[in-house]
Amino acid sequence: MATKKSGLGKGLDSLITDKVGKNTTVKEKTEEKEATDGVMLNINKVEPNRDQPRRNFDEDALLELAESIKQFGILQPLLVQKKDDYYQIVAGERRWRAAKMAGIKEVPVIIKQLSDQEIMEISLIENIQRENLNPIEEALAYKRLLNEFNLKQDEVAERVSKSRTAVTNSMRLLKLNEKVQQMVIDEMLTTGHARALLGIDDQEKQFLVAQKIFDEKLSVRDTEKLVKKLQKEKKENKDTADLKDEKLEAIYRDLEEQIKQIFGTKVYIKQKNAKEGKVEIEYYSQDELDRIVDMFRTIHR
Secondary structure (H helix, E strand, O other): OOOOOOOOOOOEEEHOOOOOOOOOOOOEEEEEHHHHHOOEEEEEEEEEOOOOOOOOOOOOHHHHHHHHHHHHHHOEEEEEEEEOOHHHEEEEEHHHHHHHOOOOOEEEEEOOOOOOOHHHHHHHHHHHHOOOOOOOHHHHHHHHHHHOOOOOHHHHHHHHHOOOOHHHHHHHHHOOOHHHHHHHHHHOOOHHHHHHOOOOOOOOHHHEEEEEEEHHHOOOOHHHHHHHHHHHHHHHHHHHHHHHHHHHHHHHHHHHHHHHHHHHOOOEEEEOOOOOEEEOOOOOOHHHHHHHHHHHHHHHO
């Protein structure tokens, strides 16, 4: 069931700046201030969230960030939550990875207790705001919000500050052949190419066309033209096949009528494929069956 809206679509700042109530005790105020302002934690006590939407990290970009951290430190605290004997990263895994590369021993963190849905939403928002997710990771994250937390598409769109159409179009990419999805992840295809390929229903054909796009360096416009051409050819082939079927149907009905005139009973021709089929002759009494058999014997002689 969808939880109460929490302003997640406004960005991460609105999530990590809770106000202290007037009746809060001194101890609670101190703990709240510490959580909001950030504390330093041993980097080995902090671990990534295995369910976070992002799966791929650019090594070169991480090295650049690591060099920056060596010079200036981590400028923005990680958002974490307490687990059994460690702190799980909710937002900031890229900074954590770069800090490890830089040999940093302690990292600044803000500690929060969050629901699974809030963790998922925050991770998604952070990565979308920084454009860190590839299109397939983003689509999978939207799918998780829909399936695991029973949100509707317009609710997901509101939480991540996207239009409902943008969320819908993103999730459509998951209908692509898995090999084509991997090509999008590997940046062999753009989202524009991928959306055009959705016009091809046959999964294997999708992949073959995707390879052609990559090999021949086709633009999105060229890809759209190619897909339209394939769709037109498919329709023409279907129309031709339908017309051929109609002609065959007419021929079979005529043959049925001719055989019916010979045997004086209903006859059906049923086609299995282009070369095979069967002929069914109805009879309604033993005498009629004997008559039909005698006719066959006469023909055989």
